[in-house]
Amino acid sequence: MKIKKGDQVQVLTGKDRGAQGNVVSVDIAKNKVLVEGVNIAKRHTKPTQADQQGGIVEKIMPLDVSNVAVLCPKTGEPGRVGYRIEGKNKIRFHKASGEELP
Template sequence: MKIKKGDNVKILTGKDRGKSGKVVNVDFKSNKATVEGLNIFKKHVRPKRQGEKGEVVQVFRPLAVSNLMIVCPACGKATRIGYAVDKEKKTRICKKCHAPI
């Protein structure tokens, strides 16, 4: 998994294609990431008790990681990630400007 919580990502497919946002949650099991403010779906909640009103809540649906591209904080471009290994420490780097991410 190349994407981490807190990363800025760009969405490549779907209705929010081309938009970017911050990763708020990563699900390693399903290879999906939830991006803040994107891929919003409205969920209708039925009233639980009589007299209560039903509500519409907004839910951020997770997106497949393969449909996301990381946005490099140094050059601001959507990029692929490379790794630089330095004395057993692995650093993620931007493939375009080689800045650590």
């Protein structure tokens, strides 16, 4: 998977299309990512021992990896990620601009 935790991404499809945020977590087995502030669902919870209050809780729901694109750190444009090997180092880069990704 070419998207990592901490990457700045833009949502390409769905109700939050165009929204940008940081990747909170990545699930490699399911090809899903959690993006901060995007695809938020409201869950109604009953009071429990752990949560005395209960009520309506906002929860970040996962997005498929194919529905997000990494933003270039230089230009801010969404695009794909590539890899190149320089010596013994494997470097991630933004394919559209050629800019290295952290």
